[in-house]
Amino acid sequence: MAVDAFFEGLSIATTPEMIMWLALGLLLGIVLGALPGIGSPVGMAIVLPLTLPLDATAAIILLVAIYSGAMFGGSIAAILINAPGTESAAATTLDGYPMSQNGLAKNALAIATTASALNGFLAAIALILLSPILIEVVLAFGSPEYFLLAILGISLITIVTQGSIVKGLVAGALGFMISTIGTAILSPRPRYTFGQFGLYEGIDFVAALIGMFAFAEMMKLAARKKISEGDVEIAGSVRDGITTVFKYPVTTLKSGLIGMGIGMVPGSGATTSTFVAYAEEARSSTKDGRFGDGDPRGVIAPEAANNPTVSGSLIPTLSFGIPGSGSTAVLLGGILMHGLQPGPVLFGEQLQITYALFISLFLGNILILLVGLTLIPYASKITELDTTLIIPMVIVLSYAGAYTLNQNWWDVGAVIALGILGFYMVRNNYSIIAFVLGIVLGPIAEENFFRSLQISGGDYTIFIDPINQPLSFLLSVAIFLILFGPFLKGRVERTLGRN
Amino acid sequence: MSNSESIKRKVTPERIMLVTFLVVSAVFIIEPVIESYPDDARVFPQLTAAAVFIGSLLLLLQNYLPGPVRRFVAESVSITSSEDSEVVDQTETDQEQLEDTEPEAEEYKKDTLGAKYGFEVDETIFMVSTAVLYFVAGWAAGFLFVTPLYIAGYTLWFRVNPVVSVGLAVAGTAVIYLFMTYLVLPFDQGHLFDFSPLVPMLFDGAPILLRGGL
Numbered sequence: 001m002a003v004d005a006f007f008e009g010l011s012i013a014t015t016p017e018m019i020m021w022l023a024l025g026l027l028l029g030i031v032l033g034a035l036p037g038i039g040s041p042v043g044m045a046i047v048l049p050l051t052l053p054l055d056a057t058a059a060i061i062l063l064v065a066i067y068s069g070a071m072f073g074g075s076i077a078a079i080l081i082n083a084p085g086t087e088s089a090a091a092t093t094l095d096g097y098p099m100s101q102n103g104l105a106k107n108a109l110a111i112a113t114t115a116s117a118l119n120g121f122l123a124a125i126a127l128i129l130l131s132p133i134l135i136e137v138v139l140a141f142g143s144p145e146y147f148l149l150a151i152l153g154i155s156l157i158t159i160v161t162q163g164s165i166v167k168g169l170v171a172g173a174l175g176f177m178i179s180t181i182g183t184a185i186l187s188p189r190p191r192y193t194f195g196q197f198g199l200y201e202g203i204d205f206v207a208a209l210i211g212m213f214a215f216a217e218m219m220k221l222a223a224r225k226k227i228s229e230g231d232v233e234i235a236g237s238v239r240d241g242i243t244t245v246f247k248y249p250v251t252t253l254k255s256g257l258i259g260m261g262i263g264m265v266p267g268s269g270a271t272t273s274t275f276v277a278y279a280e281e282a283r284s285s286t287k288d289g290r291f292g293d294g295d296p297r298g299v300i301a302p303e304a305a306n307n308p309t310v311s312g313s314l315i316p317t318l319s320f321g322i323p324g325s326g327s328t329a330v331l332l333g334g335i336l337m338h339g340l341q342p343g344p345v346l347f348g349e350q351l352q353i354t355y356a357l358f359i360s361l362f363l364g365n366i367l368i369l370l371v372g373l374t375l376i377p378y379a380s381k382i383t384e385l386d387t388t389l390i391i392p393m394v395i396v397l398s399y400a401g402a403y404t405l406n407q408n409w410w411d412v413g414a415v416i417a418l419g420i421l422g423f424y425m426v427r428n429n430y431s432i433i434a435f436v437l438g439i440v441l442g443p444i445a446e447e448n449f450f451r452s453l454q455i456s457g458g459d460y461t462i463f464i465d466p467i468n469q470p471l472s473f474l475l476s477v478a479i480f481l482i483l484f485g486p487f488l489k490g491r492v493e494r495t496l497g498r499n
Numbered sequence: 500m501s502n503s504e505s506i507k508r509k510v511t512p513e514r515i516m517l518v519t520f521l522v523v524s525a526v527f528i529i530e531p532v533i534e535s536y537p538d539d540a541r542v543f544p545q546l547t548a549a550a551v552f553i554g555s556l557l558l559l560l561q562n563y564l565p566g567p568v569r570r571f572v573a574e575s576v577s578i579t580s581s582e583d584s585e586v587v588d589q590t591e592t593d594q595e596q597l598e599d600t601e602p603e604a605e606e607y608k609k610d611t612l613g614a615k616y617g618f619e620v621d622e623t624i625f626m627v628s629t630a631v632l633y634f635v636a637g638w639a640a641g642f643l644f645v646t647p648l649y650i651a652g653y654t655l656w657f658r659v660n661p662v663v664s665v666g667l668a669v670a671g672t673a674v675i676y677l678f679m680t681y682l683v684l685p686f687d688q689g690h691l692f693d694f695s696p697l698v699p700m701l702f703d704g705a706p707i708l709l710r711g712g713l
Contacts, residue, residue: 166572170554176547177527184540191540222626388657392650395630396671400678409638428513446543
């Protein structure tokens with residue numbers, strides 16, 4: 001079945017129409033990723049409602065292509081103007097910008113393109129090879145496990161973002177709570193609508209995503225001046241940059257593995273993986289490293305880690321519906337908006353779509369290499385845009401996109417309200433990823449919560465029964481350890497220290 | 500420190516946000532009881548609202564909590580280590596945030612049309628206010644007619660070259676027109692004013708007018 005699905009996926013992904021969406025998404029992603037303050041989540045959130053007329057596969061390929069392209073695009077601004085286009089490119093600034101100042105901007109951009117595309121290409125192959133194992137794992141999960149996975153995802157995000165755990169939990173629970181506005185899932189009863197007919201369908205999660213990512217981001221951007229303050233000169237050699245990547249095969253492969261491994265952990269993401277890859281490279285090259293002064297390995301490591309993180313993060317997103325970052329949260333929104341269900345459906349009856357996506361990722365990395373290397377001489381143009389021109393256009397697209405979803409003015413209002421909320425949440429260290437995950441996964445979590453209780457006859461021990469539900473029990477233990485482990489560990493260490 | 504200064508220090512955006520969470524979650528808990536929601540429509544939202552209520556209350560009162568509970572509420576934690584975590588005093592954080600944001604605001608002052616006439620507005624407040632006005636005007640008169648005014652107004656306020664400003668306004672209106680045409684959305688109709696009869700004259704007639712002019 002998997003082999004048939006693979007070949008069906010291959011035929012879908014290689015149609016001219018899909019390649020066109022892939023190329024368009026990559027180009028859009030590279031440009032959006034290169035604009036500091038925009039990045040992939042904002043770009044994907046704005047494009048999401050526009051994918052409504054497309055078929056599900058084309059829409060998901062377009063979104064993943066934007067995500068993948070933005071990962072590379074983020075490095076352009078990081079290298080040329082020391083302002084990472086995306087958070088994941090922050091580690092690239094450490095050596096990319098000094099290389100640019102040393103007259104090696106072209107080398108640094110070519111290194112970023114080659115390392116990013118090469119490892120993205122290898123990670124896509126790994127993803128295709130891993131999928132038969134994933135299918136087995138996904139099919140072992142039932143309703144109680146899916147409910148607990150949503151809680152586990154929020155708990156993990158809370159802990160990985162390293163803020164106050166209570167803030168993370170409040171953000172996640174608030175997302176769940178807002179997702180319950182509108183007609184109830186299991187009985188046709190309107191909830192929290194206060195007589196407003198426009199609220200019967202609830203607040204569309206895509207509108208919430210647009211608000212949280214696009215509107216809130218524009219509020220931040222409003223206080224910034226031009227992205228680039230002066231003229232950027234691009235000097236150096238593209239060819240030398242490409243050969244540099246092949247001079248350090250261990251760095252490239254090791255960073256790729258780090259990227260994919262960290263990407264697979266729900267709640268982490270490319271920001272973590274790129275810094276870990278950079279730190280590991282700096283640690284293992286202490287003898288001859290000039291890290292911070294323009295060492296090419298300081299560009300290879302984070303860039304070789306970022307695109308495999310995309311492949312890695314697709315594993316929990318597609319198999320369990322747990323996104324690891326803002327971009328994968330928007331991608332999950334797209335998957336659900338187009339009527340696809342992460343988990344058993346995407347790894348069962350619609351396996352061909354999953355394979356088409358993986359193959360597109362593989363093809364996308366070849367395109368990144370071609371487009372990226374061609375774009376290098378013109379890269380600085382993107383960074384010269386004025387934020388004053390970007391903001392009103394993003395607002396216009398956000399409102400039009402939100403209205404397109406259900407032709408409901410409440411969705412447009414939600415963009416503003418949740419945008420302002422998102423702005424203050426970020427300012428005060430509340431995880432907006434946990435909040436967004438709560439909104440996106442709310443209906444799935446509620447449905448599985450009730451199905452579980454129906455199975456158990458209303459008995460809540462179904463979530464912690466080690467005999468009849470061992471997987472649920474393990475997930476509950478994992479949630480407990482994630483939330484309380486650090487405190488228990490601290491207490492045990494203090495007690496042992498006293499003795 | 501005077502009373503008003505002390506109150507001003509305590510009323511931070513985070514505290515306003517937490518009080519809002521408390522009120523909204525209380526509504527989510529009480530509403531199903533008042534309106535007699537069935538169990539399958541009531542339990543999940545009430546459970547999640549209870550989590551928001553308790554969490555917000557703990558965060559709001561963290562400085563008055565006993566030691567271990569306070570540590571749980573305020574500590575930054577990590578899966579890998581508990582050694583570098585620390586309890587943060589909320590009052591200190593608020594003060595630090597205030598101090599942090601002030602120079603930043605100074606650094607990013609933009610040249611605006613208002614500033615030319617001695618009328619200065621914070622960029623973020625201006626952005627949000629104009630976005631809200633755009634939403635209200637779009638609802639009242641239709642996005643198609645309000646969009647060029649919004650884009651031109653916003654960009655001219657920041658003293659963008661008028662030609663670029665008009666070009667952007669035309670591009671934004673074209674985007675709305677494409678949405679309206681291809682996704683069949685009523686962006687030419689407002690809830691208070693209906694300018695839709697102008698559409699054929701302004702848009703469909705434009706190519707004819709252009710041809711005639713040429």
